[in-house]
Amino acid sequence: MGEAIAFYTISAFILGFAVLVVTARDTVHSILFLVADFLFVAALYVLLHAEFLAVIQLLVYAGGIVVLYLFVVMLVNLKRPAEDYKDPRRRSALGFGLAAAILAELAAIGAWSYTTPPHVVAESASTAMPFTGNTEQVGWLLYTSYLIPFEIASMLLLVAMIGAIILAKREL
């Protein structure tokens, strides 16, 4: 009962802030609403008993990635006046088209998952793990079943860092 109330309240906030992200006039406000969104998504993770994921969401997404967005926005100063835009109607047509495509995709996924039984892998994996805590389970999976994607992700990050350094460094 309490969980349902919590879930619906949090979801309402998430959707509300998402709408504000898209409709805010100022880019910085948009980013701030995005941060608020992430905070509530973290709350949702806590509801699902995935505490580690919740905290990592805060640490990495809200505390790292969006800070990066904020830096970029502040330094680049995106304040083009509305008259610059060529044809507002053409752009909104494009927006609606994309939204319709995504909605169709979501509906397809929803229908397919409704008809297909859930995958059995997760169960067998959890019985093989020696730990029961949320953090420990995620760690175990990352370093055994998903080791290669983990390493590839860290390589990607390394490449991004080196790229940034090369772009910004001076002739030394």
Add this chain to the structure above:
Amino acid sequence: MTPTVHHGAMFDTDELVINMGPQHPSTHGVLRVVLRLDGEKVVDADVVIGYLHRGIEKLSENRNFTQIILLTDRMDYVAAATNNVGYCETIEKLMSIEVPRRARYVRTILCELQRIASHCLWLGTHAMDIGAMTVFLYAFRERELILDLFEEFCGARLTYNSMRIGGLPQDLPPGWDKKVLEFCSIMDGKLDEYEELLTHNRIWLERTKGVGVLTAAEAIDLGLSGPPLRGSGVPRDVRKDEPYAAYDEMEFDIPIGTAGDTYDRYLVRLEEFRQSLRIIRQATQGVPEGPIVGKVPRLIKPPAGETYHAIESPKGELGYFIVCDGKNTNPYRFRVRPPSFCNLQALRRMTKGHLVADVVALIGSLDVVLGEVDR
């Protein structure tokens, strides 16, 4: 108006022009520096002075020679007695007045006390600019002791009017020399305190080593004098090269630096503290008896002529150039060669290529007093 800068990176950037001063906690007075920055590096530093100009040189043309002593106090107000001594000696040179030996000794003691007081102020403000705020209070605590000594001698703490042409206005109060010797022993211990806090501190070293390097040739070209010149390795001190007052009878060393950076200038001044204490001890213990003022005519009217005389003030070579036309009791032209004015010219050369945070350290390292720069 801001030119674009090409580094070879993928983007071009603009230069930023920032105004520092004239009101700023760290410009030691009303100094204005217009900085052109490329990111954080200083490309050019344009020094703008004149905010403290009071027309001392012009005012002197309408005052007689004894009244001008008051005006000289206000130039380098941190070490006022030194200004007085330089001026009086110039007039004495022009009029060939002989100053009794006792007066010369007392002048030496007072000049060296001023050197310590001025260096205390320098140390405090320089350290505070770099962030070590406790040293500021410690240095001023010692400066207070010196100001007390001066107050006992001539009644004032900052602008002394403590010299007269031919000697001093009054003799030393009884027991004053004992207090001076007491002060010397206190100061020795305090100097060790300052050294402990700063000289080998890793952060201090990183902030001052290699910052603002001037080679000896550059220093001579720029016309520097005093600790900035000696810090670059040039062994020039007016007290040794052209002794005045009682310096020819004193035994002391001149500290010379090697690398010409802020750290060396700091070490030079720190050693000057100790050498000043040495001189004060010798002078106080050896003060001869005798008159305190020489034979001076009632009306001071120097013969027509001109003369230049320089002394070593704590900031550098302080010179006076006086032209008299023989008919008046006022000078025809009174010109001062302030050491801070000439030293300040080095700021432009020193700050090139350094970061913004270093500009403050460099201004402190030159030890400029705006009263002297602008007169």
Add this chain to the structure above:
Amino acid sequence: MIDSFVFPLLKILIVLNATLVGVTYMVLLERKVIAWAQSRLGPMRVGPYGILQPIADAVKLMLKEDITPTRADKWVFTLAPIISMVPALIIYAVIPFGDHVQLFGRSVSLYITDINVGLLYVVSVASVGVYGIILAGYASNSKFPLLASLRASAQLISYEVAVTLTLVSVILMSGTLSMVGIVRAQESSHMWYAFVQPLAFVIFFIGGLAETNRAPFDLPEAEQELTGGFHTEYSGMRFALFFLAEYANMIVVSSVATTLFLGGWLPPFPNIGFLSFLHFIPGWIWFLFKSFVFLYIFIWVRATLPRYRYDQLMRLGWKVLIPLAIVNLVVTAIIKVALS
């Protein structure tokens, strides 16, 4: 009912109030300690020995005129100091002040809650605190505060990496992320982690100095610099919030350091027989005492050391502290595997 609502609410009230009062008195403590280090007395006029000075300061700041720059973003301008202050306060939700006490016939725990990812929660909330600084600079609509805030936030982010790496070493030692668990692990191993992980301790402390923008890493807010700091345009209560947020962060860093490295509420010397009278002093007094020692060291460092230039600061963080933290982590891991 009482256990799940009333007691936590009471605890929250007590902790929040104590923190806010503590933060305002930190201001007085700093002024006094720095004054004593500089042969002065500090505030002496308001109240005996200046005890009422923080109240006078608070009243003054609240009565000041509320100035907002004309083209500043009003919402963000007001939000920034709040975002600075709130993370410092909510970290207290997981900090354990002591073990259980008996109250009204029940066993009440001396911490608001103990979540199983407590340490990560602390780190993530601290990283959200960076927003306050970034937004303050942006909302002031002036180029100097903007540049200063970017520098300050870059400094914070860099040192966060070093600090988090030292925390990983602590987690390796204790095997749990919960704050209470870490203290109990120190209890069962009879050794505070400051002695087992001295390098991590030192790096954590230096990183803590940098995270809270304290000397010798306070270049972004020093008055001697040209860029006047990210809070240049702030005045009155908003400025007070920034100012207090800095002290609140200091207290939080001290509390976390106490919990992780100095054994939290544990009394020292548990093994020495004749010192067992120390066990009669309640745990939360030990906790407060240890945090106070840290705070004193924060102030002491500020009074003594000069300040690092920005590039030297960044070089220290990236080229010295992070490699050292990684080395510490690897060595800890190797020793742990070898010993098990």
